Amino acid sequence: MNGLTILDEVLVIISLSQERYGLPLVSTDGSDSLTVRFIASISLIHKYISIHIYDEFTHTLLKCFDLLEQLTGLAEQPESTWSDYEASAILPALIG
Incomplete structure (x- = not known):
């Protein structure tokens, strides 16, 4: 749960990655x-x-969907597209 929270926070609050983690x-x-x-x-x-x-x-399921929503928003940028392999990593879990 902590890993999902960290990934979601870094995507939502960009400056957090630099302040907390030095990225x-x-x-x-x-x-x-x-x-x-x-x-x-x-x-x-x-x-x-x-x-x-x-x-x-x-709560874990909701955090997974929040993170997935952020990643989908990230994929809408012109310089980033998902390959078939990357999409196939998540689609079976969403369908099943």
Whole structure:
């Protein structure tokens, strides 16, 4: 639950990643490094969510859907698209 909360907070409050965890917001080439990091590891995050969707606690399920909503908003940006592999990591859990 703590991991889901941290991922969700960092996506919602961008400055939090720099204040609490020391993550740079902009990389050396000027691109948004936080978005690049989430895009690079999105299949792993999808698998993490798909495991925790089946927990018995409603609060965990709601946090999974909040994080998934943030990731979907992140995927709407022009520089980031989900591949079939990345989408297949979460779709079976949502359907089942």
